[in-house]
Amino acid sequence: MTYRDRSVMVTLEAREARVQRPNWAPAEVDLDRPSAARVYDFYLGGLHNFAVDREMAARAVADWPELPAIMQANRAFLRRAVRHLAAQGIDQFLDIGSGIPTVGNVHEVAQAALGDARVVYVDIDPIAVAHARALLEDDANTGVVQADFVDVGAVLEDPVTRSLLDFSRPVGLLVVALLHFVGDERRPAEALARYREAMAPGSHLVLSHASADGAPDRADEHRSLYRRTATPMTMRSRDEVAALLDGFTLVEPGIVFLPQWRPDDPVPPANPERFTGYAAVGRRD
Amino acid sequence: MTEPGRASGADPLDALAADWAEEVEGTSYVPMAAEELRAHLRDLARLVVDAVQADPPRPEVGAEIGRRLVAAHFTGPATLERTVVLLSERLPALYGPGLRETVPALTGALAAGYAETLRDRTLGEQEAIRRAVLAARQHTENALHASEARFRAMFREAAIGIGLGDMEGRILEVNPALCRMFGYTPEEFTQRSVVQQMHPDDAPSVWERYERMIHGDLENFRVEKRFYRADGSSMVVHLTLSLVRDERGEPAYQVAMLEDVSERHRLQEHLAFLAYHDPLTTLANRARITERLGKVFAEAGGSSTRRVGVCFLDLDGFKTINDSLGHHVGDLMLQEVARRLDACAGEGELVARMGGDEFVVLVEDSHGVDRLVALADRILAVLASPFHLVGQELVVTASIGVVEQAVAETTASELMRAADITLYTAKAEGRGRWAVHDPGRDETETTRFSLSAALPSAVAHDEFFVLYQPLVSLADHRVRGVEALVRWRHPRLGVLSPSLFIGPAEETGVIVPLGRRVLETACRDARGWHAEFGAGAPFVSVNVAPRQLHEPGLVAEVAALLDTTGLPADRLQVELTERALTIDEGAPLKALDGLRAMGVKIAVDDFGTGYSNLSYLRKLPVDVIKLDGSFGEGLREEELSDEVDERIVGTLVALGHALDLTVTAEGVETAAQASRLRALGCDEGQGWLFAPAVPAGEVAALLRRGRPLGGPATGLRRSG
């Protein structure tokens, strides 16, 4: 076989692959794939989602019926944590992996508590970002940045971030239900350390993280579902989550399951480990 | 479901609100704490109760309740179901069965209001997310556009030629620089394929790599290769070919970057040509031979069976042609010789001019000496026919040294040296012929042989010169005399010491004319010192070989020499080896007697090393004995002295003195040795302590300074 014949063969395959874009082109808006942001919105009862997203959510729930409850518990933790920070006097927030603005958004919670809190939303998903922009257009106290969490420079140096947040004063950094989308190879701990360096003492880190600790089998299946999204999942154990919080002083009650973090109800929720996911707030001293 | 009467006893409104909260909790995500949730539902419950208790009842308020539920994000399907069931059961239970008619109307309105609001909300949110998609697309497209525009500009403005091809090798896009390079229009280009860019000079590896890249086994590669331009001319291009993969990682495109390096290439080639060629004959030069040989030896490892050979030739009597007919004719001859050599060299034979009239033919992979001999024969044959140069017919012969060896047995430089030496052999054997290097023959013998072959012409060309080593009085370290020492400035081997050529000179008889020259030179130099320093001038001691003593005219010659130079006879000393003296023959002794009679002193060199019949010494006409340096060796160390050596030296000195001879010690190297020798009675010393052999001019300079040599003479410090 001459190289010509072979090249023809290879060419046909390549054609089938349907070349889409060179590597240097910006990220694609791809509606054929479910998106973590929209699936999450669906779990929270939002309607900012498409059939692919709902289909994926339906499959996930079929395997793991508690999922919507877990997601809701996560969102509830976010709300409690923001209120806690606001109570500490923190009036500016950097919410990374903010998702689709759906219900109980950070600026709503914070502004309800403080009046004029400033919030910068950061997400990697172009649609989530576009939606947030449309929604928050008129709110001068909020801003939206499309960036990758690990690209710390891009997040912190973005003009929107710089104009809204004052890093010489305490900031609330929110990485809620985000870091399980950032694999170890992308060095999330290093990125966190860089954010920490940029934050003034008194700043807080709010973190929640999916974990397989409570339900290993289910977690496996779940992970494989997320492989179809642009943001595959990395579950982390309690120790690994603790390592991410390195350099922050944990706020009471430390690293706990989602509903256990400063619950509104004095009655503790039953079987908290059903909500396989850890929550924690740390202070930069 | 709900147990009726659970909240009995309390305020029915509170009870309704509490039950409602419990029912819907968790059915939807609402961003409220439990307390807020209850407060919110209590407000709704009041509206409900007010509506059903109003007169007339206002069940249409249900629609408002449904609307508010959705607004508070009670969007889960179970929320509506549970709300309807709860209100249907609990309202009559808490507020009386009279409500049974109103409640269905209210819950119906609630469901309708809920559905309508949820539909609006759904449409609104779907609309919002779609707009977000459009916005994101727009944003992405703009970014893509900007990025594409940048890349376009880069592609268009690049000084380097860039082409994009598909995996079939079709050329899809080219930039202007590439069009300029090749002289095709973009349209012409895109009708061509990558394969059409083949060039007959391409190394197979180029297209092998291309194939591997197309297969995705190679991400990119670089080569320098030739391309044809549209007009058919050829250019050398530095090409970088890279693979572009699609999203799935499959090979999709190939990108070529091309830079025309023809100019650089030509320059490099020209420089390389200059570096490796002889401008006169355009043959390869010495550097080229060295480089080729280096490669041959580098490529073949130690265990290689590869063989290599050279014919090293030079023209016999070329100098004469140059001198008599002029350089111009000489150059023409060299060019013609080069032409003939080049014509008779075959495949794998590299002809080079090494310089002057020397040429080399290098045969890589020679497989045996026969091939070299055949080549040498061919060379002699092609040079045999006369040269017609500037209207003259000239005949020239060449001598050829042939070496053929296994690469593993030798080195490049050894090979060339062997060839050089063998060339000498050929010359010595009578010119116009070749000689084959015999690696079995001892190297030094080869050298000796070639040296002795070269000696006659060396004398004729006056390649010898004389140095003088001072002989000092051990009493005061002042110069008494100097020994004349001959050196050969060999044109190839550099300065050679007498030990290398005196033997061959004696064997071949060249020693006679050579000795005569040395004697002449020494006398003339000594006469110069005499003129300047008078009585303080040193005598000159000249070595005379046995063979010279046999020459009948020696005494007359010396007399004539002293006469013409005006050197007093007592300023001349003749040195003979012990061996020369022990020959019991008449002629030499007569000669010595004759010299002595004139006043010339006679010294016995290397005394003590030969077989000495001491009684002979008494009868011989001798004035000086020179103790061989080996006797003094044991006396060199400052602290330790060899007693045996001391005794022997002492005995020899005593013997010499008994016969009234001057005793000179050779090889004096340390001050301790000098003092010991002096203590033992030696009269004179010679050696590095005092001075090495130096040119005549330096001798005069030494004398002028008048300082003792090797430090002042010291008394003996006896050890232990």
Ligand SMILES: C[S@@+](CC[C@H](N)C(=O)[O-])C[C@H]1O[C@@H](n2cnc3c(N)ncnc32)[C@H](O)[C@@H]1O
């Ligand atoms: C599950 S949502 C969390 C939303 C919100 N923080 C919450 O907890 O309610 C995760 C979001 O993280 C975003 N995300 C994933 N990887 C990211 C990254 N490397 N940088 C920024 N955002 C990322 C996804 O697009 C998605 O919107």
